[in-house]
Amino acid sequence: MALLEINQLSIQFGGLRAVDDFNLTVEKGDLYGLIGPNGAGKTTVFNLLTGEYKPTEGVIRLDGKDITGRPAIEINREGIARTFQNIRLFRQQSVLDNVKIGLHNQYVCSPAAAIFRLPSYYAVEKQMNEKAMELLSVFDLEGEADTISANLPYGKQRKLEIARAMATNPKLLLLDEPAAGMNPNETEELMADIRYIRENFDMTILLIEHDMRLVAGICEKLTVLNFGRILTQGETKEVLKDPEVIKAYLGDD
């Protein structure tokens, strides 16, 4: 059974059908790319998957379970975590605390234990700190654990967002333009990080990206969207050679 199955997904905003008849199957362990020109509806697909928008039609199944139209919080608990195209960190909080907020549902500690500083509070905090530092070290951010996240350089903010999403222990990780605004060196590092979390955390990844080097470098399968509809789907090498795809990106003749 596929990890993620999307059938005939559509959403209508007034007269605009932003996503129309979208089908996608992501197998466990896939590193899957979703590409397309600006305004093709890629982020809208992510927002539908994570419960920000409710689809007009269609079914989304995660691990065989219907999660269509459920609220964002429940979908995260079912096992989908995401990053955002326009970075959404908890800007006033430290890097470490950002990841600890991601760990929120992995640990239990009653408010009373926190307020009265019972031993269970210290035990849980210690576990959370260790787990958070472990995740930060994957992205070479452990040295900046105390930095206020808004003060991080742009590339590191993107990485922190991935670390925070990983902290929720997802089955499927959605990355919305992870390399946007990164220089070539940072993109190289990011590609290595994405490969690393896929190997070591057994992660399935679906990503939106415009940087073709990254897409061609790490994605095994691609879906190309144009004007809310699927243009083509398949192995990365085949898709990138498709004349329709080249036409969508570069225009006619």
Next chain:
Amino acid sequence: MKNRMTSMTKASKDNLGTILMLVAAFVIVEILRAAGLVNAHMDGMLVPICVYATMAVSLNLVVGILGELSLGHAGFMCVGAFASAFFSKCFENSMGVFPRFLLAILIGGIVAGIFGFLIGIPVLRLNGDYLAIVTLAFGEIIKNLVNVLYVGRDSAGLHFSIKDQASLGLMEDGEMIIAGPQGITGTPFNSNFVVGFLILLISTIVVLNLINSREGRAIMAIRDNRIAAGSVGIPITRYKMFAFTLSAVIAGCAGALYSHNLSSLIATPARFGYNMSILFLVFVVLGGIGSTRGSIIAAVILTLIPEVLRFMADYRMLIYAIILIVMMIVNWNPKSRAFIQAHSVGKIFGKKKTAKSGKEGA
């Protein structure tokens, strides 16, 4: 690993600084009182200062930590004041002072908390300024409601009315507890500076401990970015309810302290009206939104200033306004903030000294 240790001690050091500041201020005031250096007028200010500082801690939890605007916190204080005074009047002769006052404070907090919870159920599901609008209305409604409430007691039990005293139909042995616009008179005079200080201290510790916990981080995550908080599975409405209800409980306890410091408790606009709610908001904004310590300091200074400036007669409020503006500039100007942050330990002691000398000067 090393970094993590320093981060933990930094946060707890900061909290410890706030608590030490409170304890030191308490000790200094007690010494001054023992030495007879505090005049009767200033002595009478001590409990209201504790009440207002506790209100500042309570409102800072909603405005600074949760990031929602409440314009009716005086309403929660009013509920706590009347609920606790009602309880104390009912059990004035049947309980010892200590357990009765302790229960009165708890009841003030719980009843205000219930109101906070009920208001939160519909409003905190929404995003936007709805809480400000609804709490503003709540503050006004609760004040007017108390003003038409008549409650009396006789050998047959309690009698309620919202018309007048006569319609209660009390028997000869009856006595009024809440007399509409006359409010509650003769509440036992139990509040004192020590109790006030303890309520302020406990509220501060509760809020500071909450901030540095799993729940507190979740609450601040909602403030910083609601969509991202939802995307990592934080139950937004539940934590908003939790923080808002806790804030109402603290406001109710402050109200209980307030009502047991008055011989006659009346729900006047001056005490529980809109202007009071705005004054609490001024404490929080001037103290630096989100800073519990700053809110307390601002509450103490701004409560003292009108009293200290009393000798200026008509110019008093003019000077008060100028001080407000200067404090605002000093607190929010990036350069002065950078300076304060660079001298943060000095800041604790520096501010406390000014507060102390303010008390001495009076």
